[in-house]
Amino acid sequence: MKKSFLLALLLPALVLAISDTKWFDLNHWKAPFYNDGRWAINNNAAAGTWPQPLSNCYVFGAGVWVGAIMDSVSPETLTTQFYNPNSGGTEGYPTLCRYWRGGSGDSLDRIYVYPGDWPPPLSRFPMAPQIPRSDRDMWCSFCDSNPSGHTSPGRPLGIDVYLTVCGYDDSLAQDFFFLKYELANYSGDSIHQAYLGMVLDADIGDATDDMTGLILDHTYVVDQETIRVQNTGFAYDYDNYEASGSTWESGTPGAVAVTLLESPDSLGLTAFKVYLLNVEPTNDSAQYLTLAGYNFQTGDYAPYDSIDTLPGDKRILLSTGPFDLAPDSVLTFWYAVIGSPFGDSGQAPSERDTSELALRYKWMRYYFDQVTGVAEQTPTAERRTPNAGPTIVRGILFLPPSLLSPPSSLFSLDGRKVMALKPGPNDVSHLSPGVYFVRLAAGGAVTTGRLTLVR
Numbered sequence: 224m225k226k227s228f229l230l231a232l233l234l235p236a237l238v239l240a241i242s243d244t245k246w247f248d249l250n251h252w253k254a255p256f257y258n259d260g261r262w263a264i265n266n267n268a269a270a271g272t273w274p275q276p277l278s279n280c281y282v283f284g285a286g287v288w289v290g291a292i293m294d295s296v297s298p299e300t301l302t303t304q305f306y307n308p309n310s311g312g313t314e315g316y317p318t319l320c321r322y323w324r325g326g327s328g329d330s331l332d333r334i335y336v337y338p339g340d341w342p343p344p345l346s347r348f349p350m351a352p353q354i355p356r357s358d359r360d361m362w363c364s365f366c367d368s369n370p371s372g373h374t375s376p377g378r379p380l381g382i383d384v385y386l387t388v389c390g391y392d393d394s395l396a397q398d399f400f401f402l403k404y405e406l407a408n409y410s411g412d413s414i415h416q417a418y419l420g421m422v423l424d425a426d427i428g429d430a431t432d433d434m435t436g437l438i439l440d441h442t443y444v445v446d447q448e449t450i451r452v453q454n455t456g457f458a459y460d461y462d463n464y465e466a467s468g469s470t471w472e473s474g475t476p477g478a479v480a481v482t483l484l485e486s487p488d489s490l491g492l493t494a495f496k497v498y499l500l501n502v503e504p505t506n507d508s509a510q511y512l513t514l515a516g517y518n519f520q521t522g523d524y525a526p527y528d529s530i531d532t533l534p535g536d537k538r539i540l541l542s543t544g545p546f547d548l549a550p551d552s553v554l555t556f557w558y559a560v561i562g563s564p565f566g567d568s569g570q571a572p573s574e575r576d577t578s579e580l581a582l583r584y585k586w587m588r589y590y591f592d593q594v595t596g597v598a599e600q601t602p603t604a605e606r607r608t609p610n611a612g613p614t615i616v617r618g619i620l621f622l623p624p625s626l627l628s629p630p631s632s633l634f635s636l637d638g639r640k641v642m643a644l645k646p647g648p649n650d651v652s653h654l655s656p657g658v659y660f661v662r663l664a665a666g667g668a669v670t671t672g673r674l675t676l677v678r
Contacts, residue, residue: 260305381410
């Protein structure tokens with residue numbers, strides 16, 4: 224069982240808003256998401272489970288922190304926790320900054336899911352995506368503008384966050400999903416020396432025997448294939464054994480990993496911090512120091528907590544910065560969450576290796592290129608046409624004559640090029656039915672899409 228939480232301190236932040244919860248339930252992952260910034264936690268209990276259909280808990284709760292220095296007569300160091308591992312709550316508010324004073328809230332302030340009630344309405348969310356990126360897109364927005372939601376003496380930064388969750392139903396993508404965070408400055412002032420970090424409270428079954436690791440930049444050779452893994456922190460079980468109970472159904476524990484995939488100016492992972500249940504930063508200044516890579520207790524700069532020797536109730540923070548946000552500017556961050564086998568039952572940590580994680584990282588990077596390879600479009604409300612899914616092709620794939628060199632290509636699901644494509648008709652009848660990726664070159668631009676070949 225996890226410790227008790229003081230949720231009553233944070234409940235006033237939710238009184239006037241429309242709070243919504245939707246479950247990401249695809250392939251091997253299942254977790255609830257909230258439009259106040261949190262995910263995984265459910266009724267004060269762990270609910271981020273992998274690998275479905277086993278109900279084995281790996282994530283107790285998670286969300287991002289944003290810390291910055293605000294300009295004023297006396298500059299302030301402020302941090303907003305969109306998931307507070309000490310309380311299980313949030314300093315986020317389930318609407319945009321421009322709407323938070325709206326009284327009773329609006330039913331449009333909710334989580335939108337594709338397929339389902341997609342797309343989010345442009346009339347309320349002009350920044351919202353209209354065309355889905357994956358088989359299971361989720362989108363919502365939240366802000367930090369409600370002062371009563373902040374732990375005293377903290378106050379709002381004045382930021383909006385737009386969250387997109389992406390996942391594929393393909394077999395090679397069954398162990399990971401993507402999180403796109405767009406950070407918008409609605410404060411009216413410049414935000415300086417800012418950091419954004421993903422906080423993940425990993426409870427792998429029993430919360431008290433978890434371990435952590437960091438792969439900052441390492442090259443693996445797995446089955447004669449070279450795989451480079453970067454910017455990845457992970458958590459795993461100390462003795463690789465969990466008894467059946469409320470948070471663990473059965474099986475040998477694996478690992479849960481978080482990868483920072485994209486950050487402003489290619490900053491990469493500038494800090495990986497690990498802290499314990501009763502030794503954690505609890506005020507804005509200490510949280511900001513942690514985001515910036517400092518030991519908040521000593522003030523020493525120690526950006527990467529890469530050595531872990533004793534089990535405990537661990538939280539990991541993967542952050543990037545510093546960066547500045549001009550008024551009304553928006554910056555984009557991508558993370559991936561990966562579940563992976565990690566050794567045999569009872570095996571000591573020193574005897575395990577991360578080759579299975581490296582393989583899943585490889586496929587995650589491949590699918591990330593598919594997620595980000597198609598430019599996101601936000602058409603006007605009058606002409607938006609939600610994507611109904613991948614193109615269905617029988618026998619002949621026709622490409623418009625506008626396609627120019629370099630040549631377009633068709634790839635199998637495992638990344639092998641199966642044929643070159645040309646403008647006009649392409650006979651694909653000799654290929655096996657299934658899902659393929661098509662790389663299209665037109666006028667110097669390159670886009671990637673999916674299609675399904677059928678007989």
